[in-house]
Amino acid sequence: MRVKILPPLIAGAVMLLAGCSTSKDAMLPPGDSNMLELWNDGASTTHATTEGRATLRRGLNDSEHSVSTSVSESYSRTQENEIQQTFPRLPNPDMVMYVYPHIADGNAPIPGYSTVFPFYSQIQYALPGERTGEL
Numbered sequence: 001m002r003v004k005i006l007p008p009l010i011a012g013a014v015m016l017l018a019g020c021s022t023s024k025d026a027m028l029p030p031g032d033s034n035m036l037e038l039w040n041d042g043a044s045t046t047h048a049t050t051e052g053r054a055t056l057r058r059g060l061n062d063s064e065h066s067v068s069t070s071v072s073e074s075y076s077r078t079q080e081n082e083i084q085q086t087f088p089r090l091p092n093p094d095m096v097m098y099v100y101p102h103i104a105d106g107n108a109p110i111p112g113y114s115t116v117f118p119f120y121s122q123i124q125y126a127l128p129g130e131r132t133g134e135l
Helices: 002-019 035-056 062-074 079-083
Strands: 094-099 102-104 108-110 113-118
Touching: none
Parallel strands: none
Antiparallel strands: 094 113, 102 108
């Protein structure tokens, strides 16, 4: 039974190793450009393709323009949507603790005082559309 499994296993291993036998230079031949030249050439070709796309596109009609404007404005920061927060803070009640008058180390009297600290250690934010009000 081991004899039947061994040949396909050896054939699979040979095929895997043959796939890794390609050299780096055969896959990506080295060029005579440095990084600055590649960067500058890439920036100019990107700009050229953007200009080419702009000339090939047709203009938008009024309805398409209004839809694209409303979609792009929904992702922009404006005074209106800054007031309406996308991720509102969840309620974090303040806990008030009163510390009674006491004597500290060295017989120094400390008067009583109140201190306030948040109930949760971290500020939590609601997900978009999640209810934050009372049920």
